[in-house]
Amino acid sequence: MLDRHDAVLLDLDGTVYHGPQPIPHAAEAIASARERGTRIRFVTNNASKAPDAVAEHLRSLGVAADVDEVLTSAQAAARVLREHLPEGAVVLVVGAGALAAEVDGGGLRSVRKAGDDVAAVVQGHSPKTGWADLAEACIAIRGGALWVASNTDATLPTERGLLPGNGSMVAALKAATDREPIVAGKPQPPLFLAAAESAGATSPLVVGDRLDTDIAGAVAAEVDSLVVLTGVATPASLLAAIPAERPRYLSADLTGLDGKADELEIGPRPGWRVEPGDAALVVTSDGGHDSLELLRTLCAAAWRHEITAVREGDDASAGALAELGLT
Template sequence: MSAATLVGSEAPLAQTHDVALVDLDGVAYQGHLPIDHAASSLGAARDGGMRLVFVTNNASREPEDVAAQLSGLDIPTSPDEVMTAAQACAALLATRLEPGAKVLVVGGKGLVTAVERAGFVVVRSADDAPDAVAQGFSPDLGWGDLAEAAYAVAGGAWHVASNRDLSLPTARGFAPGNGSLVAAVVSATGVEPDSAGKPSPTMYRMAVDRLDARRPLVIGDRLDTDLAGARSGGYPGLHVLTGVSSARDAVLAPPGLRPSYLGADLRALLEPHPAPQRADGGWWRCGDRAARVVGDGLEVDRQGPQGIDVVRAACAAAWAAADAGSGPAPQGVADLSA
């Protein structure tokens, strides 16, 4: 894995990588709505020989349901091209529990199915003395479900969360995610759970092993989950600006959250990626755009359209300065638009 900075690719990423590990919300779609250029770009990448696996922190849905939604958005997908946090959660449980162990599942049908397929017995009450609690998101969860989880964890059950995303994107905005519900159980018990979902690289490794990928590429919209998982797993990551984390977030990202590539949207799969270069006067240049850090602030060459290259130059300048201990300060970085 390269240093925590942007790298270049003279050929389109769809040609230099054999498998794309693609996030869902904020990348392939937004809630139940399509994202511009997602279907056509993924289709073109597939036509060029790149294989796709959709890797999601959502543990409430079956792979079949996810595949059907993607197919309905003109992204033809089979269930075996979907890797969910529910599957990763079940795999994590199997590292400590024997088949037949009792697991209290607090979540949707996707998590129930994954836990059962892993050979565990699903129970519904702390009174059943479960060996573990598997907690995943479901919009139908209520106080009673969280209370059962808390009783079981306080009684010694191993608490495993499918993910700890505090929020999730919907068509109406951001809503509380599984991490917010997990936090309620943590507040009641004082016990921190283990987590199977991103930013743990568990799902990425499962997908890579499943396809025997040689040159995988992680694609995501969240620096703190998708790209942090890529960095911790040693995989190059493409950050697309169609979801949660903005261009400004990328500029201010610490080393552990930084992507290897930046793109405005999934068309970035079909394009070369110029590597930013250090220039005179403290400037960093990418294409015909430039940026530099001056004191606590970020200065951007404003000539011409913004474009993604200005974001790439800004990231290179800010990251180099931050790694040298000289800024920029958050208040010195304005919003950027690709």
Template sequence: MHSQTLIDAYDTLLLDLDGVVYLGRDAVPGAPEALRLAGSRGVRLAYVTNNASRTPGAIAQHLSALGAPAAAADVVTSAQAAARLLAERFGPGAAVLVVGGMGLRGALRAHGLRPVSTALDEPVAVVQGIAPDLSYGLLSEGTLAVRRGALFVAANADSTMPTGRGELPGNGAMTRVIATATGVEPIVAGKPEPPLHRESMLRTGARRPLVVGDRLDTDIEGAANAGVDSLLVLTGVAAPLDLLTAGPRHRPTYIAADLSALHRPYSRPRRNEGAWHCEGWTARWSDGAGLRLEGRGDAVDGLRAACAAAWEAAGDGAADQDAVKSALREVSAGGGGLRSSRRP
């Protein structure tokens, strides 16, 4: 009989991919092993990604090659969420102009919609997702269609996407071309908006899901919008300073260095005598001096204590960066176990 671990409270993991399971083509160290162990314990794995460029089958093949257990049915993409949104609004056979890749086209066909490539096809909607070969010509066709009244839908609004080389422009950055040229803001299907979470719940039937991600503005905010628990791992975009200064909708339920934390008991900060304690760390906030952190041990425990103190002091707002920098230095110097953001 194993001791209570973090994963024991949940029946489904809703896992982001980029920055959580892999970075570019390579696995995050230890991630496949942690996922195999979760699956062996009967936890459903659903890979929920804002990346709409690839098909579920291609994503599952990539995951399998990295050693993570995955089939196409386990993958839920923002392309699928966008396709369901459009199919429910327009019905089968509707023409949709695709400013993106094969992942979007396949998702539309699966919902009975007709992907097209020019404004001359009189599409009822334009849907945009990231694609490495996105051309000026396709952006122009999308612009023309939106100007003529087509509904504008973005698979996601991520401004960047993490890779092994650093952060590259994401779909949110690319949608600014059509939005700026037309004055029309897109409806967003991906995280943190509800359509992708709804798609995930419909596909998995999860009753006690845990959202796992590396971004505060998509994964964690999306979990908050859906009213479910979340785990932030420090293997992708979010850095300790981002956590310490996070507003209420960007505060995860749990903080961990990586996915291996799923299989260990979780050390929760506890409040006592005006301070927050987590294992060997103590964090205290004073209005004059800001956040102060003392201790030694696993730096993630220090970060958990520091976040608890900063979030309590900030309330419905966000802590000032200058007020938390002293504590951040202590976390960085105090112990191992803390991976900072992959940002260059």
């Protein structure tokens, strides 16, 4: 894999860690990639932490990281604001202090209350966001202010499971204002393109756990992607993936970075037969036992035939489908 790709653009939540908990094997896989000379970039839609805080958090989990290797959606949102606003313009911030710092550091002026001078609203994830914050943003947006969202992830993977993400808060303001924000982070391509440029990469690999942000962003940026099953994506969601959200490679976790690209690529794999039947894909074993090999085969068949239902054709396939949660 790393002979084929000269940089790895890593999602964080759900890919490298779940909040304060490291995902098993992630640190070792990243260290191994570095030893092979592969450049690493950490690309996160979470706008609640500054790049130096993200790097420090990674180091606390045993992952080597420099601040220059971190790209956040807060940085992307600040860039969008600078493209649309004159220097010194007032921006109402809904989100963490890290987002406000990016606004102020870019020559704009952050505030927390709506007023006649507010030119834009920028919204990023913060666990402290409440009704009063959304109310101020609603007033400004209804008053004609530009609206930029750092990302629209509906959920945020944590060690306790999926919790409301920035997209859930954005949805509330959509309902209240009948407006749509400009989205700065994933799945829009600029964040990945900036990461690839900073790494000097010509053949980057995006790695993430979400089809609607990580993989969709890679597809939009026209770069290859590897989906891991340590966060949001599931076997069922992979079978149902639309063309704009389909990865090239599939792995259980980041250990796939040490694997052979051809073996991780989604497509027919030895040991399994998948044929379209009446409203379902019929799976039989041809000596196969590896459930991930079956999933790669199933994805290729589901995408080709536009069939997501599956059923077993023998005992071996029944066991593999059960492991994948597809019975």
